[in-house]
Amino acid sequence: MSADRIKTGIKTLDEILDGGIPKGHVILVAGSCGTGKTTLVQQILFDGAKNNNEVGIYISMSEEREKLIRNLEGFTFFDKKLIDTGQIRIIDISQDARLMGINMQNVQGLLNLIRSVVEENNAKRVVIDSITALCEALKEPEKIRDFIFELGMQLAYSGCTTFLISEIPPQTFVYSVFGIEEFISDGVLLLTEFERKGELLRALQVIKMRGVKHSRNKYVLKILEDGINLVPMFKAGEV
Ligand SMILES: Nc1ncnc2c1ncn2[C@@H]1O[C@H](COP(=O)(O)OP(=O)(O)OP(=O)(O)O)[C@@H](O)[C@H]1O
Numbered sequence: 001m002s003a004d005r006i007k008t009g010i011k012t013l014d015e016i017l018d019g020g021i022p023k024g025h026v027i028l029v030a031g032s033c034g035t036g037k038t039t040l041v042q043q044i045l046f047d048g049a050k051n052n053n054e055v056g057i058y059i060s061m062s063e064e065r066e067k068l069i070r071n072l073e074g075f076t077f078f079d080k081k082l083i084d085t086g087q088i089r090i091i092d093i094s095q096d097a098r099l100m101g102i103n104m105q106n107v108q109g110l111l112n113l114i115r116s117v118v119e120e121n122n123a124k125r126v127v128i129d130s131i132t133a134l135c136e137a138l139k140e141p142e143k144i145r146d147f148i149f150e151l152g153m154q155l156a157y158s159g160c161t162t163f164l165i166s167e168i169p170p171q172t173f174v175y176s177v178f179g180i181e182e183f184i185s186d187g188v189l190l191l192t193e194f195e196r197k198g199e200l201l202r203a204l205q206v207i208k209m210r211g212v213k214h215s216r217n218k219y220v221l222k223i224l225e226d227g228i229n230l231v232p233m234f235k236a237g238e239v
């Protein structure tokens, strides 16, 4: 593995990505509801903190902080100590913005808020869950466009590896709601669902990852106590 990669800690995903995600990449994690987006990125943050001593910031728009932590408690990768020591920071951006008197429709205000959280904590891995909800709060298409492009530039400059969660409707062939999120992204991970024998299963596909030779095969994604498990689709009958 080359030194300029970050391991996700999800063994099969690191193998698919030939060692991991190139450091500093902006990754769009797209999927419909319940496909495992939050679990995937949380596992990556906890792995970075635990095994690489990297500070991870999780910027939440969709879920309450305490509820989110409660949901994570069932996973073996979760470690409360990492939250208590500030190695993992979970931030409710609408609450922080309110406290600082920043309107949720203020593009520059939000960009500055994100920049200062990342810089003050010397973060190496950052998640925005979700970019869709954050953009929806901006309301006006022009503001959304400005925000996405400026955020892309800001993140590229920061050197952090960033995961933007994109909430898309089920069974669609788009990766984002506003149609521009994928263009500021160096990589796209697509989480989908499909039915087999009456059971709704989850799947993951690497759609793009700049600078990496990777497969675009579909993998069955299982959420188990140890987090995300991936099995190639053609072998999935064996698990
Ligand atoms: N400890 C666990 N063991 C197994 N499965 C779990 C566990 N915790 C959660 N799950 C499964 O994970 C699903 C939620 O996954 P997650 O929150 O990562 O999805 P998401 O794509 O972020 O969803 P949303 O669209 O609601 O944000 C739950 O519906 C449940 O099926």
Ligand SMILES: [Mg+2]
Binding pocket: 037, 038, 039, 129
């Ligand atoms: Mg989620």
